Amino acid sequence: MNKYNLLFVLLILVTTGCGDxxxxxxxxxxxxxxxxxxxxxxIFQALTACYSWYAGEGDEYETNxxxxxxxxxxxxxxxxxxxxxxxxxxxxxxYYAVSNNNICENFWRYNYRGIxxxxxxxxxxxxxxxxxxxxxxxxxxxxxxxxxxxxLNLVRVYGGVPLIVDPLIFPQDEVMxxxxxxxxxxAFIRKELNEAxxxxxxxxxxxxxxxxxxxxxxxxxxxxxxAELYFGSYTEAKEAALKVINSNQYKLEPQFEDLxxxxxxxxxxxxxxxxxxxxDGKGDDTIIATYCRSRGCGGWGFNCPTKDLVDEFEVGDPRxxxxxxxxxxxxxxxxxxxxxxxxxxxxxxxxYHSRKVFLPETRRGSRSEMEINFKLIRYxxxxxxxxxxxxxxxxxxxxxxxxxxxxxxxxxxxxxxDPEAYxxxxxxxxxSRMTKxxxxxxPDVTPSxxxxxxxxxxxxxxxxxxxxxxxxxDLKRWGPDYAKTRIEKAKNxxxxxxxxxxxxxxxxxxxxxxxxxxxxxxxPGW
Numbered sequence: 353m354n355k356y357n358l359l360f361v362l363l364i365l366v367t368t369g370c371g372d373x374x375x376x377x378x379x380x381x382x383x384x385x386x387x388x389x390x391x392x393x394x395i396f397q398a399l400t401a402c403y404s405w406y407a408g409e410g411d412e413y414e415t416n417x418x419x420x421x422x423x424x425x426x427x428x429x430x431x432x433x434x435x436x437x438x439x440x441x442x443x444x445x446x447y448y449a450v451s452n453n454n455i456c457e458n459f460w461r462y463n464y465r466g467i468x469x470x471x472x473x474x475x476x477x478x479x480x481x482x483x484x485x486x487x488x489x490x491x492x493x494x495x496x497x498x499x500x501x502x503x504l505n506l507v508r509v510y511g512g513v514p515l516i517v518d519p520l521i522f523p524q525d526e527v528m529x530x531x532x533x534x535x536x537x538x539a540f541i542r543k544e545l546n547e548a549x550x551x552x553x554x555x556x557x558x559x560x561x562x563x564x565x566x567x568x569x570x571x572x573x574x575x576x577x578x579a580e581l582y583f584g585s586y587t588e589a590k591e592a593a594l595k596v597i598n599s600n601q602y603k604l605e606p607q608f609e610d611l612x613x614x615x616x617x618x619x620x621x622x623x624x625x626x627x628x629x630x631x632d633g634k635g636d637d638t639i640i641a642t643y644c645r646s647r648g649c650g651g652w653g654f655n656c657p658t659k660d661l662v663d664e665f666e667v668g669d670p671r672x673x674x675x676x677x678x679x680x681x682x683x684x685x686x687x688x689x690x691x692x693x694x695x696x697x698x699x700x701x702x703x704y705h706s707r708k709v710f711l712p713e714t715r716r717g718s719r720s721e722m723e724i725n726f727k728l729i730r731y732x733x734x735x736x737x738x739x740x741x742x743x744x745x746x747x748x749x750x751x752x753x754x755x756x757x758x759x760x761x762x763x764x765x766x767x768x769x770d771p772e773a774y775x776x777x778x779x780x781x782x783x784s785r786m787t788k789x790x791x792x793x794x795p796d797v798t799p800s801x802x803x804x805x806x807x808x809x810x811x812x813x814x815x816x817x818x819x820x821x822x823x824x825x826d827l828k829r830w831g832p833d834y835a836k837t838r839i840e841k842a843k844n845x846x847x848x849x850x851x852x853x854x855x856x857x858x859x860x861x862x863x864x865x866x867x868x869x870x871x872x873x874x875x876p877g878w
Contacts, residue, residue, distance in 0.1 A: 389472065389473075389476035389477075389480055390480055390481065391480055391481050392480060392481060392482045392483060392487065392488075394480065395473060395476065395477050395480050395482075395488075395491055396491065398469070398472055398473045398476070399473050399491050399494055399495060401469050402466065402469045402470050402473060402494075402495055402498045403494075403498070403565070403566075405462075405465065405466040405469055405498075406466060406498045406501060406502075406626060407626040407627060407628060407638075408626065408628075408638060412458055412462075413458070413459070413462040414638055414639065414640050414726075415639065415640070415643055415654070416455050416458055416459040416462070417505075417821045418640065418643075418644070418654075418655050418821045419441050419444055419445075419455055419655075420444065420455070420459065420509055420821070420824060420858070421820075421821025421822055421823060421824050421825065422655055422819060422821050422823060422824070423441060423444060423445045423655060424444050424445055424447075424824045424839075424858075425823040425824040425827055425835075425838075425839060426658060426660055426661070426823070426827070426838040426839045426841065426842035426843065427657060427658060427660075427661045427814075427818055427819065427823045427842075428655050428656055428657050428658060428661070428701070428706075428819065429445065429655075429656045429658060429699070429700075429701030429702070429843070430442050430445050430654060430655075430656075430699065430701075431652075431653045431654040431655055431656035431698070431699055431700055431701060431705075432652065432653055432654050432698065432699050433647065433653065433698050433699065434698065434699050435699060437699070438654070440453050440454040440455055441455060441654075444456075444858065445843070446843070446845060446847075447847045447848060447849075447851070447854045447855075448848055449858060449859055449878070450859065450878070451859045451860065451861060451862035451865070451874060451878060452861065452862050452863070453858075453859060453861075456509075456858055456859050456860070456861050457861040457863060459505070459509060460506070460510065460513075460860070460861050460864060461861075463502040463503075463505050463506050464502075464506075464516070466498065466499075466502045467499055467502050467503070467516055468516075468519075470495040470496070470498050470499035470502070471499070471516065471517060471518060471519045472519045473491060473492065473495035474492050474495050474496060474499070474517075474519075475518065475519035476519065477491055477492050477495075478492075486551075489551040490551055490552065490553065492551070493547075493548040493549075493550070493551035493552045493567075493572075494548075494552065494566065494567050496544045496545075496547065496548040497544075497545065497548045497552065497567045497571065497572055497575070498567070499544065500540075500541045500544040500545050500548070500575065500579075501575060503515075503537055503540065503541055503544075504541055504575070504578070504579050504582075506537075507534060507537040507538070507541075508582060508825050508828065509857070509858050510857050510858060510860055510875065511534050511856065511857035511875060512531045512532050512533045512534045512536065512537060513531055513532065513537060514529040514530065514531055514532060514868075514872060515529075515532040515536060515537065515540060516529060517540075528868060528869065528871055529868065529871065529872075530868075530871045530872070531871075531872055531873060534583075538579065538583045538585075541576075541579045542576065542579065542580070542588070545572045545573070545575055545576040545579070546572075546576065548572050549569045549572035549573055549576075550569075552567060552568055552569040552571070552572055553568060553569065554568060554569050554570065554599070554601065555568045555570060555599075555601045555602075556601055560618050564618050564625070564627070565625055565626070565627040565725075567624065568623075570595070570596045570599050570601060570602070570623060571623050571624045571729065573592045573593070573595045573596050574592070574593070574596050574623045574624060574729045574733075574734050575624060575729060576588075576589075576592040577589045577590075577592035577593040577596070577734060577737045577738070577741075578729065578733070578737065580592060580741075581737050581740060581741055581829065582825060582828075582829050583829075584744075584829065586740075586741040586742075586744045586745040587741070587745060589737060589738075589740075589741040590738060590741035590742055590745060590747075593734050593735075593737045593738035593741065594738060596623065596731075596734045597734060597735070597738060601620075602620055602621060602623060602731040602734070603620045603621065603731060604621055604731060604732060604735075604758065604759070604762050605619050605620065605621040605762075606762070606765070607766060607767065608670070608671060608674055608762065608763070608766050609673075609674045609766070609767070609770075609771060609772075611727060611730065612674065612707075612708045612709070613771070613772060615715065615723050615724065615725070616629075616723075616725070617725075619727070620731075621727070621730050621731045621732065622727040622729075622730060622731075623727075623729045623730065623731060623734065624727075624728040624729040625725055625726065625727050625728060626725065626726045626728055627725050628722075628723055628724055628725055628726075629723055637717070637719070637721035637722055637723055638721060638722060638723075638724055638726075639720055639721050639722075640709050640724065640726075641709050641710070641711045641716070641722045641724050642720040642721070642722065643655065644705060644706045644709045644710070645705065645710060645711070646677070646693050646694060646695050646700075646705050647695075647697070647698050647700075648679075648693065648694030648695060648696070648697070649691055649693060649694070649713075651705075653695075653698050653699070653700060653705075655705075655706060655819070656695075656699075656700045656701040656702070656703075656704055656705060657675070657676045657701075657702070657704040657705070657706060657818070657819060658701060658702055658704075658842045658843065659702040659704075659842075660838075660841060660842035660843075661675075661676075661704075661814070661818055661842070662676060662702070662704060664811065664814055664815055664818075665815050666794050666815075667790050667792060667794075668789060668790045668791070668792035668793055668794050669763055669789070669794050669815065670763065670766040670767060670768045670789045671763055671766065671815055671816070671818075672787055672789065672815075673707070673768075673769070673770045673785060673787060673789060674707050674708065674766075674770070675706070675707050675708060675815075675818045675819060676704040676705065676706065676707050676787075676819075677693050677695075677704065677705045677706075677707050677710055678693065678695060678703055678704050678705075678786050678787065679693055679694055679695045679696055679703055679786070680692065680693065680786045681693040681773070681784065681785050681786055682773065682774040682784040682785075683712040683713065683714075683772060683773060683774055683784070684712060684713070684714055684772075684774045685712075685713040685714065686713055686714050690774050691712070691713050691774075693705075706819040707770075707819075708818075708819050708820065709724060709819070711724065712772050714772075727820075732759055732762075732816055732817075733817065733822075735755045735758055735759060736755065736756065736759060736809065736812060736813055736816070738755055739752045739755035739756055739809055740809055740813075742755075743802070743805060743806060743809060749799035749802060749805050750799045752799070752805055752809070753796070753797045753798065753799050753805060753808075756797045756805075756808060756809055756812050757796045757797055759812055759816055760794055760795075760796060760797065760812065761796075763794060764793045764794060768782075768789040768791065769781045769782045769785070769789075770784070770785050773785050797809075797812075810826070810830065813826055814826075827839070827855070828855060828856065832851060832852040832855040832856060833852075835855045836851050836855060849877055850876065850877035852877075853875065853876040853877030853878075854877045854878070856875075857875045858875070858878075859874065859875055859878035860872060860873070860874050860875055860878075862874075
């Protein structure tokens with residue numbers, strides 16, 4: 353073909369291709385919000401992406417949960433190789449972060465990305481083709497649950513935040529939305545979870561072999577109880593927790609350690625759980641076991657429990673064995689030899705690490721990311737939330753103590769040795785752990801006075817949920833003066849500046865203030 357013939361062909365292509373339909377052809381092989389979200393299967397794929405994000409897929413989201421929930425509290429130090437290893441975490445731990453702090457920026461961005469994913473499911477599912485409208489309602493309710501979870505994350509860390517409910521590409525775009533108030537976010541979470549509960553299934557009606565980890569009606573009420581308690585709405589918190597209790601679908605795990613030591617274990621105590629599988633890098637496994645393990649055993653050495661936390665455990669309380677490890681503890685390796693813990697030579701604080709996310713070498717995967725599920729809300733938490741709401745509402749102290757003592761009774765009946773420690777006999781396993789549990793039982797709490805019961809309940813929450821990234825939010829709702837006293841005592845420092853504002857909310861990322869052209873404002877004290 354000579355050049356004139358070629359030009360003629362091109363001219364024909366141009367002139368015949370400029371009709372109205374020329375630019376309307378779909379981009380074949382490309383999925384977007386215009387050609388996806390059309391069918392039940394596609395909505396389910398999008399919902400699965402919401403669950404993956406909620407389980408911490410990438411962007412250090414799960415490390416941030418522990419940094420805000422544990423390291424900012426009196427329960428743990430940053431850890432790591434030195435103070436220069438993730439120094440921005442120390443800025444959170446000691447309350448001198450700035451508005452471009454890495455953790456503050458990442459946590460904000462990550463939660464809003466999750467909200468965007470949920471918004472797409474909620475916004476697109478009504479127009480998609482479904483075989484059954486009840487399935488459509490369930491998918492939307494699951495996405496609303498997860499969205500409420502992300503908003504609770506945000507409001508507990510930053511206070512009032514922009515309320516985005518439409519399917520906008522918010523994480524990338526400049527969106528001119530002001531911060532909603534803390535009360536507005538509370539009202540939104542309350543509405544979302546109450547309405548989602550209507551369309552979510554009960555645990556007893558689900559096939560746990562296929563649906564474990566998907567959210568339930570009682571999970572919605574358990575999360576609602578947590579939110580209501582955080583905002584000081586004691587009557588609503590009590591009512592939500594009581595719905596879960598009266599469902600009779602959950603119970604305490606007889607052996608506390610089974611909550612943490614059994615992979616893929618479907619526990620009757622777990623109400624809301626984030627699942628992780630060791631997929632050899634294919635997604636949804638977690639870095640936390642490596643993040644929190646001793647550097648002497650191939651971990652990164654972060655999130656180190658304080659001596660103050662260790663001292664909180666009473667004599668005879670076996671939960672200490674299942675909460676911390678220390679230098680000298682011995683665990684078996686796959687070849688039958690010993691792995692001796694060594695927490696020295698780096699910034700390990702008082703020399704402890706979390707046992708709840710520690711995987712002995714026999715259970716470790718082949719990569720840094722591993723299989724360990726997180727029980728985000730346990731039945732034990734619901735019992736203590738109910739007890740606290742009843743206490744603060746002015747309820748009967750005997751009834752309050754009844755629920756606290758349910759948790760303590762379980763503790764009394766635990767093994768006083770670590771089943772995974774090195775050795776083939778109970779005596780050898782006891783010898784393999786540096787901490788020895790005295791052969792005495794912790795007593796019941798008695799209804800002596802409201803203040804005494806309050807302190808007993810706060811103690812119980814601390815030792816029961818230690819290193820499960822809940823502590824800082826307990827301290828926040830018990831008030832900045834209480835939190836300041838506990839944090840400063842544990843870490844031997846003084847929170848600089850306006851401690852009340854700093855404990856109430858961490859800094860809003862400057863990037864978000866700039867992107868909103870000032871509509872998003874900075875929190876006081878930062």
